[in-house]
Amino acid sequence: MAIKNVWVFAQTSDGVATTATLELVTKARSLSENVSVFVSGDGAAIAAAVGDFGATKVYAANCGANLPGVAMASAMKSVIDAGESPELIMFPQSYEGRDTMARLSVKLDKTVITNNVDVEDATDGVTVTTPIFGGNTLVTSTFTGSGPHLAAFRPKSFTPEASGGAAAAVTAVVVPDLGVAGGAQVNAVHVEETTGPKLDEANVVVSGGRGLGEADKYAMVEELAKLLQAAPGASRAIVDAGWVPYSYQVGQTGKVVKPSVYIAAGISGATQHMVGMKGSKNIIAINKDKEAPIFGIADLGIVGDVHKVLPKLIEALKARN
Amino acid sequence: MNIIVCVKQIPDPAAPGALNSDTHTLKRDGKLVIDDADMYGVEMALQLVDAAGGGEVSLVSMAPNGETSGMRTALAMGAAKGVLVSDPALQGSDALTTAKILAAAIQRLGGADLIIAATESSDGYTGTVPEQMAEVLGLPSVTFTKKITINGTAIQASRQTEAGYDEVTCPLPAVISVTAGVVEPRYPSFKGIMAAKNKPVEQVTASDLGVLPVGWAGAGQKISSVTQAEARQAGEIIEDDGEAFNKIVGFLENLKVI
Ligand SMILES: Cc1cc2nc3c(=O)[nH]c(=O)nc-3n(C[C@H](O)[C@H](O)[C@H](O)COP(=O)(O)OP(=O)(O)OC[C@H]3O[C@@H](n4cnc5c(N)ncnc54)[C@H](O)[C@@H]3O)c2cc1C
Ligand SMILES: Nc1ncnc2c1ncn2[C@@H]1O[C@H](COP(=O)(O)O)[C@@H](O)[C@H]1O
Numbered sequence: 001m002a003i004k005n006v007w008v009f010a011q012t013s014d015g016v017a018t019t020a021t022l023e024l025v026t027k028a029r030s031l032s033e034n035v036s037v038f039v040s041g042d043g044a045a046i047a048a049a050v051g052d053f054g055a056t057k058v059y060a061a062n063c064g065a066n067l068p069g070v071a072m073a074s075a076m077k078s079v080i081d082a083g084e085s086p087e088l089i090m091f092p093q094s095y096e097g098r099d100t101m102a103r104l105s106v107k108l109d110k111t112v113i114t115n116n117v118d119v120e121d122a123t124d125g126v127t128v129t130t131p132i133f134g135g136n137t138l139v140t141s142t143f144t145g146s147g148p149h150l151a152a153f154r155p156k157s158f159t160p161e162a163s164g165g166a167a168a169a170v171t172a173v174v175v176p177d178l179g180v181a182g183g184a185q186v187n188a189v190h191v192e193e194t195t196g197p198k199l200d201e202a203n204v205v206v207s208g209g210r211g212l213g214e215a216d217k218y219a220m221v222e223e224l225a226k227l228l229q230a231a232p233g234a235s236r237a238i239v240d241a242g243w244v245p246y247s248y249q250v251g252q253t254g255k256v257v258k259p260s261v262y263i264a265a266g267i268s269g270a271t272q273h274m275v276g277m278k279g280s281k282n283i284i285a286i287n288k289d290k291e292a293p294i295f296g297i298a299d300l301g302i303v304g305d306v307h308k309v310l311p312k313l314i315e316a317l318k319a320r321n
Numbered sequence: 322m323n324i325i326v327c328v329k330q331i332p333d334p335a336a337p338g339a340l341n342s343d344t345h346t347l348k349r350d351g352k353l354v355i356d357d358a359d360m361y362g363v364e365m366a367l368q369l370v371d372a373a374g375g376g377e378v379s380l381v382s383m384a385p386n387g388e389t390s391g392m393r394t395a396l397a398m399g400a401a402k403g404v405l406v407s408d409p410a411l412q413g414s415d416a417l418t419t420a421k422i423l424a425a426a427i428q429r430l431g432g433a434d435l436i437i438a439a440t441e442s443s444d445g446y447t448g449t450v451p452e453q454m455a456e457v458l459g460l461p462s463v464t465f466t467k468k469i470t471i472n473g474t475a476i477q478a479s480r481q482t483e484a485g486y487d488e489v490t491c492p493l494p495a496v497i498s499v500t501a502g503v504v505e506p507r508y509p510s511f512k513g514i515m516a517a518k519n520k521p522v523e524q525v526t527a528s529d530l531g532v533l534p535v536g537w538a539g540a541g542q543k544i545s546s547v548t549q550a551e552a553r554q555a556g557e558i559i560e561d562d563g564e565a566f567n568k569i570v571g572f573l574e575n576l577k578v579i
Contacts, residue, residue, distance in 0.1 A: 013484075067462075067463070067464075067480075067489065069452060069462070069464070070456075070461070070462070073456075094483065095464065095465055095481075095482060095483065098448050098449055098452070098464075099452050099462075099464055101449065102416075102449035102450075102451075102452035102453045102456070103452055103453075103455075103456045105416075105417050105449065105453060105456075106417065106420070106453050106456035106457055107456065109417070110417070110541055111415045111416070111417055111540060111541030111542050112415075112416055112417065112447070112449050112453075113542060114416075114446075114447050114448055114449060115446065115447075122545075124545070127545060131550065132338070133337075133338050135550055136549065136550055136552070137340075137547060137548070137549060137550065138547070138548050138549070138550050139345065139544060139546075139547050140544070140545045140546045140547070140548070141542045141543065141544050141545060142542065142543050142544075142545045143541060143542055144540075144541055144542060144543055145541050149541075179459075180459060180460065180461060180492075181455070181456065181459055181460060181461055181462075182461060183461030183491050183492045183495065184461045184462060184463050184489050184490070184491040184495070185489065185490050185491070186480075186487045186488070186489055187487075187488045187489065187490055188487065188488040189482075189485070189487050189488075190485040190486050190487070190488070191484045191485045192484065192485035192486075203578075204578055228573070228578060228579065236501070239502070240501050240502030241502070242502070245485070246467075246481055246500075247483065247484060247485065252446065253440070253441065253446075260576065260578070261573065261576060261578055263569075278553060282572070282576060284569060284572060290558070290560075295555060295558055296553075296555050297553040297555065298555060298556060298558070299556035299557070299572075300556055300557055300558075300568060300569065300572050301555070301556070301557065301558035301559070302558075302559060302561055302565045302568065302569065303558065303559065303560045303561060304560065304561025304565055305561070308561065308563070309561055309565055309566055309569075312563075312566040313566040313569055313570070316566055316567070316570050317570070317579065320579065
């Protein structure tokens with residue numbers, strides 16, 4: 001039995017629907033004939049793109065300066081109360097996705113299941129699959145009771161495929177008065193610029209970890225990345241230490257990357273790091289400890305000192321250019 | 322300035338995680354420790370109370386078997402008191418129920434000017450409990466806070482985003498979730514550890530708080546199966562003899578990356 005209707009919480013970047021959004025829309029159309037997208041901001045700007053991937057309707061709400069979580073949840077609730085309730089709402093596992101689903105779960109008194117990598121319309125209900133222990137174990141859960149079921153999905157869980165659908169019809173939704181709960185206001189937005197390809201889209205990623213020893217040594221990672229037209233990445237240890245901005249972080253609470261080559265330099269391979277890069281086609285690891293867990297998943301493992309291996313590798317690549 | 326910090330008590334993260342074979346829930350029967358992620362919230366709360374020149378930091382926690390050892394760590398750091406919700410009926414509770422329970426515990430303490438949680442716990446990492454708590458309490462919230470100052474009746478926060486950060490203002494009372502690395506958690510002093518033994522922790526059950534149903538009965542989900550993912554095989558591992566960089570060059574050549 002197909003799911004009657006599915007909503008996808010859409011995210012945009014510079015007004016364009018993100019890849020994560022299109023992944024979810026693609027999956028949603030395999031579950032249901034009625035796929036709608038819920039977006040904060042300009043619905044018309046994404047109507048053609050999400051339509052091409054299978055959505056027929058865009059609900060657009062303008063959050064103004066409010067943090068999206070509380071505003072979008074209230075807007076969704078008002079549409080649901082008006083009788084247009086979906087059976088399933090798919091959220092990207094992102095900041096705004098998580099906040100919105102959390103607020104909505106209380107308004108609807110429904111459970112949430114986060115960190116999923118798959119969803120299925122099984123005989124006993126809608127089921128989702130969540131990897132735990134660094135992705136070694138998969139837990140499948142079934143939503144009980146009636147919808148809307150709220151589920152968040154890790155990026156790159158599904159492959160986006162256009163269906164050639166027409167532009168989706170846009171419906172404007174008014175954000176209800178948020179009262180006290182809507183007190184948080186955004187006053188300024190800061191973008192930390194990175195150069196080169198985007199971390200979650202790059203064909204090659206070079207990441208550095210605590211094994212680099214000190215902040216200055218991250219320059220080796222950047223130089224190698226530049227030579228390989230790669231995106232530089234990082235483990236959380238060096239993000240927390242302030243060596244690089246958070247936007248570089250790969251892993252459970254950072255970006256999910258699936259490049260054709262991932263180079264891990266001085267990274268131990270904690271489970272929370274691995275869930276963000278395990279899907280890479282080829283993994284090269286450099287670590288001085290031969291027991292480091294990262295070697296368990298590396299296609300090429302170099303037991304050695306990053307301060308010796310990286311400079312030589314950089315020289316060799318420069319010599320070729 | 323009175324602040325309440327949510328403190329999750331979890332199995333020692335150094336020990337490998339395991340599931341109960343019958344219920345498929347995380348094993349939580351051994352001794353529990355304070356979740357590292359919450360140390361930042363405790364530290365931030367202590368600093369904010371200090372800066373405000375008065376008030377106290379209180380704790381709320383939900384944990385099995387009357388466990389308080391993780392809360393004692395936070396009390397030793399300088400928190401004044403706490404409420405622990407412990408009840409066999411809570412086993413299997415989902416994030417929404419957890420949020421309702423913690424919100425009720427916060428109300429039992431008479432509320433606060435500010436409530437702090439971590440962005441996500443180390444063992445469950447649902448990452449929704451703080452925002453759900455804010456909604457239950459009808460409060461505004463700032464998630465993923467990496468910096469915060471308080472001026473009178475409002476907070477000024479830097480909120481981490483995927484691309485950088487936002488500057489956000491929010492009136493008090495409010496709920497915030499903080500990221501790791503925001504502040505450097507202090508080590509409890511010997512004096513602090515001794516004092517923590519006598520600080521009050523009130524233990525209550527879910528029904529004392531009037532939150533029902535909880536545990537499996539309240540969760541809108543059931544676990545249908547647990548399987549092993551296909552393991553990735555390790556490839557070639559070599560010791561660097563000074564020439565290993567050539568191996569990498571060759572590997573990249575084969576893949577036509579260079
Ligand atoms: C809820 C939660 C979420 C998390 N999310 C993430 C996440 O998204 N991403 C993430 O990365 N982590 C995450 N973590 C943290 C994770 O558990 C690890 O702490 C972190 O990944 C470790 O980073 P690291 O490998 O750089 O450091 P370490 O674990 O300290 O490893 C450093 C490695 O460098 C090696 N080394 C040292 N010197 C040299 C040298 N000269 N040459 C070569 N090798 C050397 C060492 O042998 C060691 O293996 C999370 C943790 C929690 C609890
Ligand atoms: N049982 C609990 N007791 C106290 N605090 C909790 C509990 N569960 C969650 N929290 C708080 O909410 C945060 C996010 O948890 P989670 O949604 O499980 O990732 C945690 O880091 C804690 O600060």
